[in-house]
């Protein structure tokens with residue numbers, strides 16, 4: 328499937344892609360060109376596809392560096408009227424470096440396509456893990472939320488806000504760390520994602536859906552609301568205001584949600600402190616990170632580190 332990209336013989340199956348170097352290779356070597364082109368990469372298996380693009384496993388030939396190559400077709404971006412947004416996202420993403428934000432190492436284009444050189448997230452889409460497991464155990468949800476809070480703190484410090492942090496835009500690395508992989512323009516094919524309407528609505532805070540409030544007003548406190556929605560969805564398996572689009576809007580505007588009794592009191596406390604209608608009253612990220620539910624599951628002690636399901640049962 329990938330060789331049509333290069334119009335050449337398929338890579339030999341024995342060509343297993345090995346990570347011989349850290350991402351510093353792409354930057355540190357003085358001779359490393361800042362200019363990339365398709366011939367520099369050996370294309371591996373397709374990893375996924377979205378409305379505006381496909382992503383392939385790829386290896387940078389001379390360093391052996393493994394990455395993910397995302398291919399966007401200019402014509403489709405034009406049709407979708409998202410080129411400017413893509414340029415802005417590339418500009419923002421290229422300047423971010425955080426373990427819980429998917430790296431964009433570089434980009435290049437040919438006459439028809441734009442190529443993004445992205446960090447490879449070895450465990451794929453968080454959305455699929457959540458659907459498969461239905462919901463996450465509290466210790467796993469707390470670790471993921473702690474990582475999201477750290478990523479959001481980093482983004483807010485750089486005055487980047489409102490990353491579209493629904494599960495569809497989060498990938499999982501090989502050490503089970505999560506990575507905001509937020510290219511807002513790319514909407515996945517409807518069959519393997521919530522359809523656009525619901526997905527978008529579920530995570531929007533009241534200040535963005537209330538009629539009359541200027542839609543494009545939002546400050547970084549919208550992320551605190553979305554973090555609350557994400558916490559709820561990790562623990563319950565569905566979003567707190569999930570309903571028909573009209574009802575979802577109404578329930579968000581009223582903060583009308585119920586937290587099932589199986590959710591622990593600490594987790595319930597955090598959710599209620601994030602899903603607050605008044606943005607100024609939402610729990611700041613510093614307080615999220617030291618919230619009792621997070622500390623209980625993410626304390627650096629070896630107990631929570633080498634936690635396995637067997638020890639959980641004991």
Ligand SMILES: CCc1cccc(CC)c1NC(=O)n1cc2c(c1)/C(=N\C(=O)c1ccc(N3CCN(C)CC3)cc1)N=N2
Pocket residue numbers: 374375376377378380381382395397445446447448449450451452495496497498508509510513514515
């Ligand atoms: C073009 C695709 C797209 C459209 C829209 C939004 C997004 C971001 C989520 C994306 N993906 C994107 O940009 N992506 C950037 C990426 C990326 C996607 C990725 N990995 C994977 O997609 C992936 C999928 C499955 C996988 N396996 C599944 C089966 N398991 C047994 C073994 C592991 C392992 C990795 N690494 N960097």
